Amino acid sequence: MPTDLNERLANYRCGLDDAIASDLASRPANSDHRQPHRRRVFAVASAMVIVAAGIGALAWANTDRLTSPSDTGPIEHPQITIIDSAVPVEPEPTTAPASVVPAPLETSPPGAVIDRLAIGDSVMLGAAIELVDFGFVVDAVESRTFVDGLETIQTVNTQTWLGDVVVVHLGSNGPIDDSDMTQMMDALAEVPQVLLVTIDMPRDWTMGNNRLIYDAATTYPNVSLVDWAEVSGSCPGNCFYEDGFHLRPDGKAYYADLINAAIEDN
Amino acid sequence: MPYLGVVQTEDGAVSDSTRDAYRAEFAEFAADAGERLRRVLVSGYGVEIGNDVCADALAYAWEHWERVKGLDNRVGYLYRVAQSSHRRHRRWRRRPPFPIAPAQNSEPLDPELGSALGQLPRHQRSCVMLVHVYDWTYQQTADALNLPVSTVNNHVHRGLVSLRKALET
Numbered sequence: 374m375p376t377d378l379n380e381r382l383a384n385y386r387c388g389l390d391d392a393i394a395s396d397l398a399s400r401p402a403n404s405d406h407r408q409p410h411r412r413r414v415f416a417v418a419s420a421m422v423i424v425a426a427g428i429g430a431l432a433w434a435n436t437d438r439l440t441s442p443s444d445t446g447p448i449e450h451p452q453i454t455i456i457d458s459a460v461p462v463e464p465e466p467t468t469a470p471a472s473v474v475p476a477p478l479e480t481s482p483p484g485a486v487i488d489r490l491a492i493g494d495s496v497m498l499g500a501a502i503e504l505v506d507f508g509f510v511v512d513a514v515e516s517r518t519f520v521d522g523l524e525t526i527q528t529v530n531t532q533t534w535l536g537d538v539v540v541v542h543l544g545s546n547g548p549i550d551d552s553d554m555t556q557m558m559d560a561l562a563e564v565p566q567v568l569l570v571t572i573d574m575p576r577d578w579t580m581g582n583n584r585l586i587y588d589a590a591t592t593y594p595n596v597s598l599v600d601w602a603e604v605s606g607s608c609p610g611n612c613f614y615e616d617g618f619h620l621r622p623d624g625k626a627y628y629a630d631l632i633n634a635a636i637e638d639n
Numbered sequence: 640m641p642y643l644g645v646v647q648t649e650d651g652a653v654s655d656s657t658r659d660a661y662r663a664e665f666a667e668f669a670a671d672a673g674e675r676l677r678r679v680l681v682s683g684y685g686v687e688i689g690n691d692v693c694a695d696a697l698a699y700a701w702e703h704w705e706r707v708k709g710l711d712n713r714v715g716y717l718y719r720v721a722q723s724s725h726r727r728h729r730r731w732r733r734r735p736p737f738p739i740a741p742a743q744n745s746e747p748l749d750p751e752l753g754s755a756l757g758q759l760p761r762h763q764r765s766c767v768m769l770v771h772v773y774d775w776t777y778q779q780t781a782d783a784l785n786l787p788v789s790t791v792n793n794h795v796h797r798g799l800v801s802l803r804k805a806l807e808t
Contacts, residue, residue, distance in 0.1 A: 384749065388749070609786060
């Protein structure tokens with residue numbers, strides 16, 4: 374095996390071309406090129422949606438706006454329900470299109486665990502579908518504050534639903550209090566991999582909030598960082614709406630790729 | 640079969656020679672630009688999804704051939720079509736499935752490299768693979784991905800740095 378990276382990349386071509394040809398050859402002629410189990414996954418998954426509304430609300434509903442990850446067959450992931458009795462809140466209009474339709478369900482199976490949870494506000498909401506594509510369950514709500522997100526995490530933690538990965542992108546809608554950050558870290562203490570995302574928004578509290586996020590990433594061993602404030606400017610293409618922070622399609626893909634890469638790198 | 644723009648007889652029928660010419664023209668396109676498009680899509684989405692969305696994009700080209708054939712950058716245009724199609728091909732996978740074992744009777748693969756490529760952000764992966772696996776120029780890569788050459792340059796550089804780091808550990 375050559376050690377030079379360029380040589381390894383050049384040598385990768387033949388095997389990759391064979392794999393492409395093999396995949397094409399395995400597809401039945403004159404038929405839908407998608408394999409049956411994939412169509413089933415698509416049919417099942419497109420009928421499902423993650424819905425988030427109000428404080429502590431996580432829900433699934435029957436629209437195709439947000440969906441659950443699953444490799445094959447019927448979706449095995451639990452339906453996640455409204456945890457408290459908060460009335461679903463209609464998202465406030467913004468320049469970015471809303472991607473979540475509040476629609477609470479009523480029941481939840483016991484023992485459910487969310488392997489990859491991403492919790493955020495309207496910035497994350499823009500990339501919700503892309504994150505779901507990477508296997509995340511996304512709970513993103515417009516105008517959500519850090520405290521709102523904290524209460525959601527605490528509620529989910531109480532239900533022992535937290536799994537291996539939690540991504541938190543909050544702080545765009547108001548200053549974060551030191552004690553709230555501490556409580557958030559306490560709630561996530563048992564999660565093996567917590568990813569905090571800095572905010573990139575022209576607000577008075579941006580610098581202070583990001584400083585708290587940097588501190589948390591260096592203080593807690595299970596916490597790592599995506600410095601969105603640093604890297605968002607490198608997003609290729611037309612990434613943002615006129616407000617400069619809500620995500621257009623190029624930005625959504627970039628945002629989700631960054632978060633997924635950060636998770637995979639760790 | 641679409642006949643838009645194809646000369647029909649007075650009774651509306653399409654002659655065999657016209658149909659054959661139409662098919663031959665498209666087949667020539669599919670064999671050349673279609674295969675370049677496939678490489679772009681496989682580099683971004685992996686083998687299975689890349690083949691899926693390439694089939695969708697070529698089907699679109701077939702249905703809209705009169706329009707597509709007149710475009711200067713057909714691969715770039717169909718790449719956008721395929722990106723839209725990709726939304727319908729979600730696999731709920733955490734990374735693009737590059738093969739880790741060679742297909743039967745095929746060339747050996749570098750599984751570590753395939754895994755490392757799969758972990759790169761999609762645009763970085765596409766740029767690295769088109770430039771260094773398929774030996775495209777930066778301009779060809781930029782045209783196909785509808786990106787500025789400078790952006791391709793950045794993606795290639797960052798992608799290679801990430802790959803080296805991943806393969807060293």
